[in-house]
Amino acid sequence: MLAGKIVTRLLITHKTNELMEFITRHYKLMFFPTKHFVRFIVTFCVSAFVALFVACATNAPPLTPNVSLSSLEQTRPASSEPSPTHRPRQHSGEHIEGLGEPIDAPHFVDSFPNHSQTLTQSPARVGINFDRSLARASQISIERDGKKIEPGALEFDARKIFMSAALPPNQGDGLYFVKYRACFADDTCSDGRIGFRVERARVKNFLDLTHEKNVTIQLRRVKYQPNEIIVARGTTVTWVNDDPVEHFVNSDPHPSHNAHPKFNSLDIPPTGTFSYTFDKIGEYTFHCSAHVPQNMFGTIIVRENVP
Numbered sequence: 137m138l139a140g141k142i143v144t145r146l147l148i149t150h151k152t153n154e155l156m157e158f159i160t161r162h163y164k165l166m167f168f169p170t171k172h173f174v175r176f177i178v179t180f181c182v183s184a185f186v187a188l189f190v191a192c193a194t195n196a197p198p199l200t201p202n203v204s205l206s207s208l209e210q211t212r213p214a215s216s217e218p219s220p221t222h223r224p225r226q227h228s229g230e231h232i233e234g235l236g237e238p239i240d241a242p243h244f245v246d247s248f249p250n251h252s253q254t255l256t257q258s259p260a261r262v263g264i265n266f267d268r269s270l271a272r273a274s275q276i277s278i279e280r281d282g283k284k285i286e287p288g289a290l291e292f293d294a295r296k297i298f299m300s301a302a303l304p305p306n307q308g309d310g311l312y313f314v315k316y317r318a319c320f321a322d323d324t325c326s327d328g329r330i331g332f333r334v335e336r337a338r339v340k341n342f343l344d345l346t347h348e349k350n351v352t353i354q355l356r357r358v359k360y361q362p363n364e365i366i367v368a369r370g371t372t373v374t375w376v377n378d379d380p381v382e383h384f385v386n387s388d389p390h391p392s393h394n395a396h397p398k399f400n401s402l403d404i405p406p407t408g409t410f411s412y413t414f415d416k417i418g419e420y421t422f423h424c425s426a427h428v429p430q431n432m433f434g435t436i437i438v439r440e441n442v443p
């Protein structure tokens with residue numbers, strides 16, 4: 137009642153002092169605030185309203201809603217041509233002629249090999265991680281320089297968010313494309329593609345440490361030093377953190393780290409170490425999760441021990 141009458145009076149008079157007289161005359165309020173205080177409150181409220189209005193106007197969303205690529209692709213039928221994905225390179229950072237951009241299906245997380253990665257030998261297995269459970273209808277096909285490679289049976293992990301397939305060994309140099317179809321429980325399927333390169337001649341850049349049983353790699357100046365080595369099967373490699381910041385030794389790919397799940401350090405604090413014994417031949421690519429943007433990558437080739 138009081139508030140309504142005051143507002144009505146305010147509308148009629150437009151003057152604070154008249155309003156004050158009205159209030160004290162009709163309601164005899166002993167502790168009603170002074171007119172200076174009322175002016176202050178009114179000014180404050182008007183200022184706050186103006187500030188809020190300006191803030192809303194400058195932060196207004198664009199007329200085109202910011203829809204994520206994955207949600208767009210989800211609505212696209214699987215039969216239409218998927219478009220390339222422009223995502224940051226996760227390893228090597230190299231542009232490889234003829235490889236093009238990756239095509240990520242919805243719920244793609246990462247893959248090994250990574251798109252645009254160069255290996256010195258054909259990988260034993262290719263795998264792709266998703267953030268949603270896959271259905272059995274999913275597929276992986278592999279080709280090198282346009283020729284089909286027959287992969288092994290498609291395998292899933294227990295949670296079915298990761299699918300992989302083995303390759304026959306020694307497939308040789310060339311551009312490889314891994315084409316996949318990711319199907320989900322709701323019967324939607326989407327196609328994706330990653331590409332990588334195998335170049336055996338690259339191995340000449342690697343430091344040959346096959347005669348050593350124990351090998352040390354320094355983590356220094358946000359680099360693995362050395363970062364490309366060849367060791368014999370059974371060698372123990374120890375990483376030593378010489379930097380004042382913490383580092384990691386994580387199996388590719390980033391961020392799933394499951395190409396070689398056991399080959400994974402926890403955080404390595406300054407002066408800390410991590411050791412791993414390589415019992416299986418192959419090519420192990422790894423990275424520091426804290427310094428992917430700084431290209432903190434490394435590769436270890438494990439060979440059969442030749443006496």
Ligand SMILES: [Cu+2]
Binds near residue numbers: 382384424425426
């Ligand atoms: Cu690091």
